Amino acid sequence: MLDVTRLRVLAAVARHGSVTAAAEALHYAQPSVSHHLARLEAETGSRLVQRSGRGIRLTEAGRLLADRAEEILGRLDAAEEELAAHAGLRAGRVRLAAFPSALGTFVPVAAAAFDEAYPGIDLRFREAEPPAAIDLLRRGEVDVAVIFTHEDVTGLRTEELFEDETYLVTPLDWAGDGLADHRGRRWIGGCERCRAELLRACAAEGFTPDIRFTTDDYVAVQQLVARNLGVTTLPGLALAAHRNERVRVVPLPGRGRRVLVAVAGEAPDPPATRALTEMIRASSPRPPAAEPGHRVTAGRATLP
Amino acid sequence: MLDVTRLRVLAAVARHGSVTAAAEALHYAQPSVSHHLARLEAETGSRLVQRSGRGIRLTEAGRLLADRAEEILGRLDAAEEELAAHAGLRAGRVRLAAFPSALGTFVPVAAAAFDEAYPGIDLRFREAEPPAAIDLLRRGEVDVAVIFTHEDVTGLRTEELFEDETYLVTPLDWAGDGLADHRGRRWIGGCERCRAELLRACAAEGFTPDIRFTTDDYVAVQQLVARNLGVTTLPGLALAAHRNERVRVVPLPGRGRRVLVAVAGEAPDPPATRALTEMIRASSPRPPAAEPGHRVTAGRATLP
DNA sequence: AGCATTCATCAATCGTATCTATGGCTTTTC
DNA sequence: GAAAAGCCATAGATACGATTGATGAATGCT
Numbered sequence A, B: 001m002l003d004v005t006r007l008r009v010l011a012a013v014a015r016h017g018s019v020t021a022a023a024e025a026l027h028y029a030q031p032s033v034s035h036h037l038a039r040l041e042a043e044t045g046s047r048l049v050q051r052s053g054r055g056i057r058l059t060e061a062g063r064l065l066a067d068r069a070e071e072i073l074g075r076l077d078a079a080e081e082e083l084a085a086h087a088g089l090r091a092g093r094v095r096l097a098a099f100p101s102a103l104g105t106f107v108p109v110a111a112a113a114f115d116e117a118y119p120g121i122d123l124r125f126r127e128a129e130p131p132a133a134i135d136l137l138r139r140g141e142v143d144v145a146v147i148f149t150h151e152d153v154t155g156l157r158t159e160e161l162f163e164d165e166t167y168l169v170t171p172l173d174w175a176g177d178g179l180a181d182h183r184g185r186r187w188i189g190g191c192e193r194c195r196a197e198l199l200r201a202c203a204a205e206g207f208t209p210d211i212r213f214t215t216d217d218y219v220a221v222q223q224l225v226a227r228n229l230g231v232t233t234l235p236g237l238a239l240a241a242h243r244n245e246r247v248r249v250v251p252l253p254g255r256g257r258r259v260l261v262a263v264a265g266e267a268p269d270p271p272a273t274r275a276l277t278e279m280i281r282a283s284s285p286r287p288p289a290a291e292p293g294h295r296v297t298a299g300r301a302t303l304p
Numbered sequence C: 001a002g003c004a005t006t007c008a009t010c011a012a013t014c015g016t017a018t019c020t021a022t023g024g025c026t027t028t029t030c
Numbered sequence D: 001g002a003a004a005a006g007c008c009a010t011a012g013a014t015a016c017g018a019t020t021g022a023t024g025a026a027t028g029c030t
Helices: A004-016 A019-026 A030-044 A060-087 A106-117 A130-138 A192-205 A218-226 A236-241 A271-283 B004-016 B019-026 B030-044 B060-087 B106-117 B130-138 B192-204 B218-226 B236-241 B271-283
Strands: A049-052 A055-058 A092-098 A121-127 A144-149 A157-171 A186-189 A210-214 A232-235 A247-263 A296-298 B049-052 B055-058 B092-098 B121-124 B144-149 B157-171 B186-189 B210-214 B232-235 B247-263 B296-298
Touching: A004 A019, A004 A030, A004 A055, A004 A060, A019 A030, A030 B060, A055 A060, A060 A271, A060 B030, A060 B060, A060 B092, A092 A106, A092 A130, A092 A271, A092 B060, A106 A121, A106 A271, A121 A271, A130 A144, A130 A247, A144 A157, A144 A271, A157 A218, A157 A236, A157 A271, A186 A192, A186 A218, A186 A232, A192 A210, A192 A232, A192 A247, A218 A232, A218 A236, A218 A247, A232 A236, A232 A247, A236 A247, A247 A271, B004 B019, B004 B030, B004 B055, B004 B060, B019 B030, B055 B060, B060 B271, B092 B106, B092 B130, B092 B271, B106 B121, B106 B271, B121 B271, B130 B144, B130 B247, B144 B157, B144 B271, B157 B218, B157 B236, B157 B271, B186 B192, B186 B218, B186 B232, B192 B210, B192 B232, B192 B247, B218 B232, B218 B236, B218 B247, B232 B236, B232 B247, B236 B247, B247 B271
Parallel strands: A092 A121, A092 A144, A186 A210, B092 B121, B092 B144, B186 B210
Antiparallel strands: A049 A055, A144 A247, A157 A232, A157 A247, A157 A296, B049 B055, B144 B247, B157 B232, B157 B247, B157 B296
């Protein structure tokens, strides 16, 4: 295929009209330019320049190729500039997945700050529960995911944002501040993983909850509780996103979930990804960033 | 600036999804691909790929650059193909300058044959008297010129096509087959160079012609003669292009002009130029091509 | 006619692309 | 679980090619 170095030489010759002038412009010695032209002619099998008296002249083919060369060189320049814009966070794209209550609380704050700081970056959201979000990360369909988990995650680099406490949620006039105090009540379960966690917590208290309703929607859940249809547990984030005044909430210490931000691949992250994770960390409710040795959980690697 | 070899490697990695597969497709060893990627990242200052488990994944910047690379590689291919079309006479342009009576006789024959043989080539004419045509050649505004001359031309490669005899042109009933037989008549002069040649010829016969009219147009000249307004000389080509039946023509042996085809620059000519000169030679009235050692006049070089 | 300019050729040096061999890490398999 | 296989990065060696300076030939201007 055509050698771009030679095309650059040909373009310079076309622009400056002579081998010597082209060499000067390219900071080459004159024989280098001659050599490149000769090789380019040999490689293409076409006569590109013709000696004409003291100087040279481009043939029709030479002018054609020089024109194309200019265009190609321009595209190379443009690509380089685009890449620089990317690195300088003046352009690019970041895709974020987050679970609903995060999207209802601190994620929009981070997104707004990010958008203001880097207006050239195309920031996109996607709602996804943690298992789906992790899949999206692994498949490369998102760059950053805000997840919660009760266990460790392997194969991804994660950083803990804060501990999201769990709250017992009851109607206003149902007494009892512990799970076991409501063992005879009807219970409302959330998503599959949340229900599993609820079952585990109740088992630790020595009973199995009677789950009558199931819904992911934390607004609906509170509405059900407000109507005296049952009790449930909800994470603090959900209550921060929406708080029905007609329910009573009681913290359940030690039963919280950890909220993490996760990225795929190895460090260092692309600039836009890195910038977004920092914004998210800064906007999360209780950023542990102040302590130098804050907890970091990564599949294998550990962030410094 | 971006190195196209590395861009080709990046594009292959993007297409095939792994370093190993890309290496296979490029017929490279795997470490070569790794090395190119690493260098490209160092040179651009951007992370382009990220290790992800067993394989790698392109970052946003990597995908952007790979896309641009595909485009640039495509343009390089296209340019190469265009050039090949040029060399194969499937595309291109040739510009021809010729003097009027040549354009009225054999040049259109050559042009038609050329157009039929190479329909992809953009063939253009331009009428120009020899001095102007030679200037156009030197300035590169035309590629081929059909000229006539009485002297040698330097600095251009010329090939003689044929000898164009000069004819004495008189009214039908004016007797006298030599120049001197009409020394007392009124004369009609052609263009500046033709008039100079006429003066020289008459001087050789021992008189100065009384030039009353001057016009380049060989149709007008014959009309003037037909109306008994004077006598003149005309080259055979002009008479072949247009013959007024009411004039008498007498050949003047040894006073002809040589008709040449001229090109600029050094051999070998571009394919289209070469093809056109051959067509012109084949279409010229008395091609001397049959003789192996036909006369060739070139400024310095001599065509084999 | 002499001189300056322009381009091509030649020999030598330096940079760099590619290869083979090797090691670390992850994922899969028995 | 441990072993095996797959995938990528690193290191050192080799060879090709680009660049340079010096030289020569030809042209055009003064």
